[in-house]
Amino acid sequence: MAKSAAxxxxxxxxxxxxWVAHRVTGVLVFFFLLVHVVDTALVRVSPEAYNHALxxxxxxLVNLMEVGLVGAVLYHAxxxxxxxxxDFWAKGPKYQKGMLRGIIVVxxxxxxxxxxxxxxxxxxxxxxxTS
Amino acid sequence: xxxxSLDAPRSKRQITKNNFELNAWLFMRxxxxxxxxxxxxxxxxxxxxxxxxxxxxxxxxxGRWSSPFWQIWDLLMLWLAMLHGCNGLxxxxxxxASKHATRMTLKGLLYVATVLVIALGTLVIFTxxxxxx
Ligand code: HEM
Numbered sequence: 001m002a003k004s005a006a007x008x009x010x011x012x013x014x015x016x017x018x019w020v021a022h023r024v025t026g027v028l029v030f031f032f033l034l035v036h037v038v039d040t041a042l043v044r045v046s047p048e049a050y051n052h053a054l055x056x057x058x059x060x061l062v063n064l065m066e067v068g069l070v071g072a073v074l075y076h077a078x079x080x081x082x083x084x085x086x087d088f089w090a091k092g093p094k095y096q097k098g099m100l101r102g103i104i105v106v107x108x109x110x111x112x113x114x115x116x117x118x119x120x121x122x123x124x125x126x127x128x129x130t131s
Numbered sequence: 132x133x134x135x136s137l138d139a140p141r142s143k144r145q146i147t148k149n150n151f152e153l154n155a156w157l158f159m160r161x162x163x164x165x166x167x168x169x170x171x172x173x174x175x176x177x178x179x180x181x182x183x184x185x186x187x188x189x190x191x192x193x194g195r196w197s198s199p200f201w202q203i204w205d206l207l208m209l210w211l212a213m214l215h216g217c218n219g220l221x222x223x224x225x226x227x228a229s230k231h232a233t234r235m236t237l238k239g240l241l242y243v244a245t246v247l248v249i250a251l252g253t254l255v256i257f258t259x260x261x262x263x264x
Contacts, residue, residue, distance in 0.1 A: 023223065030216035034244060037209065037252040040192075044255050046263060047189035057184050066184060070174050077171055080163045087160065114179050121185045 018100055022079050025072040032069055063122045067115045074110060078103035155218050162215040169208040193261040202256055209252040217245040 010016055042050040056062055082099045086092035092099075138145070178184055195201045220241050228234040 026216065026219045027223065030220060033212055033216060034248055037248045037255075041251050041255045043189060043192055043259060044263070050189045050192070054184075054187055057187075063184070066178060070178055073170060073174060077163075077167050081167070084160050084163065117179045118183050121182065 014097065014100055018079055018082075022076060022083070025076040028072050029069070029076060058121075060122045060126060063119060067111075067118050070114060070118065071107070071111055074107055074114075075103070078106060155221075159215060159218060162211045166208070166211055166215060169204060170212065173204075173208060193259075196256070196259050197261065206253065206256050209256070210249060213245055213249050213252075217241060 039053045040050075042053050057066065079100075082096065082103055085099065086096050177187065196205075221238060224234060224237045224241065228237055
């Protein structure tokens with residue numbers, strides 16, 4: 001594609017993909033929220049019912065999905081700030097590409113240690129304690 | 132009501148009865164800013180710090196909800212996230228469901244689910260009993 005077209009075409013560029021990812025993560029998080037309010041409502045049934053449901057969240061597969069959920073929310077939140085800055089900050093549209101790079105860096109800086117802390121217990125239970 | 136469509140260029144501005152869509156647009160931004168603190172704080176405390184999800188059980192919830200601070204935090208987060216997500220999904224349904232009946236059915240389901248979940252969550256926060264057996 002000719003260099004001059006970059007920035008004039010929305011379709012297929014990073015502007016489109018950041019929007020697609022914002023939409024997909026928003027829907028994903030909303031459906032999880034519906035489930036999450038219902039599982040938390042089990043505290044009104046009995047401590048056993050709630051603790052039993054929480055055991056599922058501590059299994060290796062669901063623990064891994066938890067990292068995906070936190071990653072989805074974090075992207076949505078960071079890109080939400082980017083959208084708000086594009087809308088309200090005079091220089092927002094000019095820097096939208098740089099801001100997208102910025103949120104990807106922040107996302108990685110949070111998710112690498114974050115994933116470590118979320119998964120360490122599962123790792124230890126699967127492959128033996130390291131301490 | 133027909134599918135939302137774009138006006139022809141330079142056509143006259145439609146006179147609308149109210150500013151619902153503008154207010155919904157603004158609400159997405161205002162609720163988004165508040166949710167950054169509420170939701171990211173919630174995830175940091177519940178999923179990452181101090182053992183994360185592995186330390187959560189009934190006693191942990193009882194300890195947190197003994198404080199009005201976390202009750203109000205969770206209540207506000209529930210209402211804002213549900214309304215923000217519901218309005219986001221309303222936009223998406225309007226974008227992709229082009230048949231009138233499909234659109235109305237999906238939005239009806241969305242609104243029923245939203246009202247039920249907000250009501251359930253609110254009830255649970257207000258009637259939580261740490262001594263339930
Ligand atoms: C954590 C802080 C959050 C921020 C800063 C944020 C920000 C935003 C913003 C600015 C929009 C703009 C939509 C537009 O283009 O008008 C949006 C859309 C949306 N948000 Fe959030 N949001 C957050 C959390 C959430 C949560 C918790 C959910 C799920 C319950 C959610 C679900 C959605 C959905 C479904 C959309 C619609 C996406 C679309 O139309 O493509 N958001 N968000």
